[in-house]
Amino acid sequence: xxxxxxxxxxxxxxxxxxxxxxxxxxxxxxxxxxxxxxxxxxxxxxxxxxxxxxxxxxxxxxxxxxxxxxxxxxxxxxxxxxxxxxxxxxxxxxxxxxxxxxxxxxxxxxxxxxxxxxxxxxxxxxxxxxxxxxxxxxxxxxxxxxxxxxxxxxxxxxxxxxxxxxxxxxxxxxxxxxxxxxxxxxxxxxxxxxxxxxxxxxxxxxxxxxxxxxxxxxxxxxxxxxxxxxxxxxxxxxxxxxxxxxxxxxxxxxxxxxxxxxxxxxxxxxxxxxxxxxxxxxxxxxxxxxxxxxxxxxxxxxxxxxxxxxxxxxxxxxxxxxxxxxxxxxxxxxxxxxxxxxxxxxxxxxxxxxxxxxxxxxxxxxxxxxxxxxxxxxxxxxxxxxxxxxxxxxxxxxxxxxxxxxxxxxxxxxxxxxxxxxxxxxxxxx
Ligand code: DOR
Numbered sequence: 001x002x003x004x005x006x007x008x009x010x011x012x013x014x015x016x017x018x019x020x021x022x023x024x025x026x027x028x029x030x031x032x033x034x035x036x037x038x039x040x041x042x043x044x045x046x047x048x049x050x051x052x053x054x055x056x057x058x059x060x061x062x063x064x065x066x067x068x069x070x071x072x073x074x075x076x077x078x079x080x081x082x083x084x085x086x087x088x089x090x091x092x093x094x095x096x097x098x099x100x101x102x103x104x105x106x107x108x109x110x111x112x113x114x115x116x117x118x119x120x121x122x123x124x125x126x127x128x129x130x131x132x133x134x135x136x137x138x139x140x141x142x143x144x145x146x147x148x149x150x151x152x153x154x155x156x157x158x159x160x161x162x163x164x165x166x167x168x169x170x171x172x173x174x175x176x177x178x179x180x181x182x183x184x185x186x187x188x189x190x191x192x193x194x195x196x197x198x199x200x201x202x203x204x205x206x207x208x209x210x211x212x213x214x215x216x217x218x219x220x221x222x223x224x225x226x227x228x229x230x231x232x233x234x235x236x237x238x239x240x241x242x243x244x245x246x247x248x249x250x251x252x253x254x255x256x257x258x259x260x261x262x263x264x265x266x267x268x269x270x271x272x273x274x275x276x277x278x279x280x281x282x283x284x285x286x287x288x289x290x291x292x293x294x295x296x297x298x299x300x301x302x303x304x305x306x307x308x309x310x311x312x313x314x315x316x317x318x319x320x321x322x323x324x325x326x327x328x329x330x331x332x333x334x335x336x337x338x339x340x341x342x343x344x345x346x347x348x349x350x351x352x353x354x355x356x357x358x359x360x361x362x363x364x365x366x367x368x369x370x371x372x373x374x375x376x377x378x379x380x381x382x383x384x385x386x387x388x389x390x391x392x393x394x395x396x397x398x399x400x401x402x403x404x405x406x407x408x409x410x411x412x413x414x415x416x417x418x419x420x421x422x423x424x425x426x427x428x429x430x
Pocket of ligand 1 (some may be wrong): 064096154155156165181278279281309310324325326327
């Protein structure tokens, strides 16, 4: 099949321009600027990409799939379908399930369920500590052998600095990156939004930026001391951006991600009952949003990531202090970043694709991230004019805790392929 006359964006190859792409046997066979095959192509042999973009399949380094144990929120099949609808061909699944993914058999279970779903490539992340209790390290070599691509206690901080130091030290052996949920639990205690003028006005308990930044600083020092590999999840505060920038200058082996909601919304959008915007770390000030974007533009922040965190309607219907933290991401993240950042010219389409595809693939040694000749055809066709009203009916996720509910998003992934197999067309799973 030829995808003709499409705007190919492939930062790993330095390509951004109109191309024709030939896919055969699940693999990219050719990329050409002029298409002269000498033969008439049938509809089956050619897809007209005029006015659309072709990206390497997006890779999300931060997804909560909730299986095993929390299937009322999401399961691996529904989460994989949400990924495919959103243009993601690879997703890294966080281990804060019940039970926590802290043993090899559980890592294998997640992988197996991902394969059974047969949609996106599902990569298990295993816990750093047993039960994510922050006390005793997991069997990292064993977890790696079972297919874990990284380690994280995401959802909970590792409060004991010595445990964190040992984690960074021991993770060097299986060559796994430790993904930190950088939060000081004492500073964050019982807060439900960013600590600032809005939290004071609403009378809601706030979580100060320092709750994140002190832990980011601690983890940089420990990474420097051990030479371990670190990835900072969901960076939200300008102070953290500054600390990571300095750490990179010093040659510390660290990467960082930003979630679209932290770039698009601020604490000023939060109201007394906007639980769809309750997320950890919380939406911070507009200055923080600016600093995060600057960090992304200058390479301090490496990846975009969704932190797709499904919760049930009933859980999110509780008052702000009681509702769980988390925002859905997989199906809305790409259209939202397109609409709020790329369209207004604040982030280039090339940078967006690099941060969501090439760079995560390289850092976590995952397939994909580029549509080079010979690579598996994991790709997404993006139509900047396609529109959709986000509704509970059309979301593939079991959950609907998104601030975009009932809003129209413009600019959608309209086809997603994994290894050349078409998995989604016109936002419907095949
Ligand atoms: O908002 C969040 N939700 N932040 C986290 O760190 C965990 C996540 C979840 O698991 O729901």
